[in-house]
Amino acid sequence: MWRVHPPSPRPNRPNHSARPLQPAPPFNAIAARRLRTALDMGPEHVAYGMRVSFGLPYVTADLVTSWERGTLFPSNAELSALAGVLWCSPGELIGKPRTLRDHRIARGLAPENVARFVGLELPAYLHMEEHGTWRGNNRQSTALAELLDLSLPDYITVTGREPKLAEMLRGAVTTRWQAYVRPVAKAVPLDRRLLEDSLQQLHQDYQGQMVASLSWGAGCAANTAGDAGRDFLDRIVDHFWAAVQDNTE
Structure with missing residues (x-):
């Protein structure tokens, strides 16, 4: 579901002085180096290809090496050109997309x-x-x-729904999870039974940590458990998707 064949990208050709205002996407330096070596190319070959084929005259072997070492990061245009030279998609050169x-x-x-x-x-x-x-x-x-x-x-x-989802999930684990089934369902298109099972599991996981902290009593152990509870709430969306995955299997 939700799969199409996207149009082929067009290489951008800005000059070196015109840098994008927005930051470049997360760059996977290890993947860039691995793809280059698999093609038996040196940094100088990559730089040459970017200069000649993609109109980026400022790219040098040292710049390519800096990208691969993670000391510098390519711009959008540079990333597209680098992907073209390495015969890969831009997606293979970036880390996990978020935005x-x-x-x-x-x-x-x-x-x-x-x-x-x-x-x-x-x-x-x-x-x-x-x-x-x-x-x-x-x-x-x-x-x-x-x-x-x-x-x-x-x-x-x-689509910007994650902050609101996190707020609802925190309410679900700290109070009655049943009261949040309908609100969460409006934000997340999941089967009703799957959603209920996932919220119940999420609630039990969090409450289990809180009960454990109370049974330990005062002192460092209780403080550690409290920290674990706060960390759980901070990562509540990740825990939710893990619960959904568990209940899908």
Whole structure:
């Protein structure tokens, strides 16, 4: 479900002085080095390809080496060009995407491709991407998920529902989880029974930690348990998806 074949990306050709205002997506330096060595290319060969084929005259072997060592990170245009030279997709050169922009770049798509596919004006889409506030309707959200091949957790994150989901999940584990089934269901399109089982498990996991902290009594052990409880709440969304996975199997 939610799979399409995205359009082929077009290499960008900015000059070195025109750096993007937004930060580049997370770069996987180890993958870049591994892909280069698999092609039996040296940094100088990569730099040459980026200069000649992608119009980036400032790229040197030293710059490529800096990317692979993690001391510098390629810009969007540099990432696209590097992927072209290494015969891979941009997604193979970045870490786990988190933002809408990260997912778009991982798919090698230009903003206008995404805007056109989901049915948005380009300025409106760029505003959403820049500010991390997805405002698309249900049809546009579904189209976005299809184009970017988003998993359900990624879909929730990209469309800006994660903070509200985290708030509801904290309420579910600290009070009565049953009261949060309907609100969570509105944010997360899951089977009702699966959602109930996952919330119940999440509640039991958290309450189990709190009971353990009380049984230990005062002192360092109790403080450690309290820290564990706070860490659980801080990572409540991750725990929720793990519970969903457990109850799916």
